[in-house]
Amino acid sequence: MYVLGIEAATSVASVAVVWEDTLLAERMVNNQRTHSVNLIPMVKAVLEDAGVAPARLGGIAASIGPGSFTGLRIGLSTAKTLAQVWKIPVAGIGTLETLAYLLAGKSGLVCPVINARKNEVYAAVYEDGLKCITGPAAMEPVELARQLRQMKLPVTLLGDGVFIYQELFQEWLADQAFFAPGELSLPRGASVAGLGWRRLRAGEGVVPFLLRPLYIRMPEAEVKWLQKQRTGG
DSSP states (O other), X not given: OEEEEEXXXXXXXXXXXXXXXXXXXXXEEOSSOXXXXXXXXXXXXXXXXXXXXXXXXXXXXXXXXXXXXXXXXHHHHHHHHHHHHHTOOXXXXXXXXXXXXXXXXXXXXXXXXXXXXXXXXXXXXXXXXXXXXXXXXXXXXXXXXXXXXXHTSOEEEESHHHHHHHHHHHHHHGGGEEEOOGGGSSOOHHHHHHHHHHHXXXXXXXXXXXXXOOOSSOOHHHHHHHHHHHTTO
């Protein structure tokens, strides 16, 4: 089965095609351009790179978050539209899971950390890079560090949130903490496609309109609207 993977939950836009568990083609940019500009040309290019026509795809996998609300809307609307046009199922893949997947098989704990802004991060903790044991959740970095320290196990951290709060994690975790190389801290379309292939093969694909984002906390626009309603605005 050929699967197209779309990652747009963070500043990274990445698209990939896999055949079974083999990566055929991948494109990734982290150039601060909007995903609405990048994604469709990247989908076309990666299918051409892989030599795969849309009619041969068995499904589309898309990152569902947590992450940027705007990026998630663009990524999911792209995946849903293409899946509807091509009449194929979709599979939603958690963004933190795609990061942990890059360290699948690594001993100890793996903790992907995404910058959630407002002095918070999105995080989850995995065993061997695959089994989620806590999260995903939004929390202050110091609370995450406190929870990891209480686990008393070696933990490898990765993700853009680590770059921002690395000193804090080092202070709290000392020799308990390890940090993945920077090139492993960006969500990849290849991971989304690989995990998606496994879900689709297991019959866990859904029709496009059932694909939903995993926000964890409310979008800013919704928060402001609720505040306005409470104040009688």
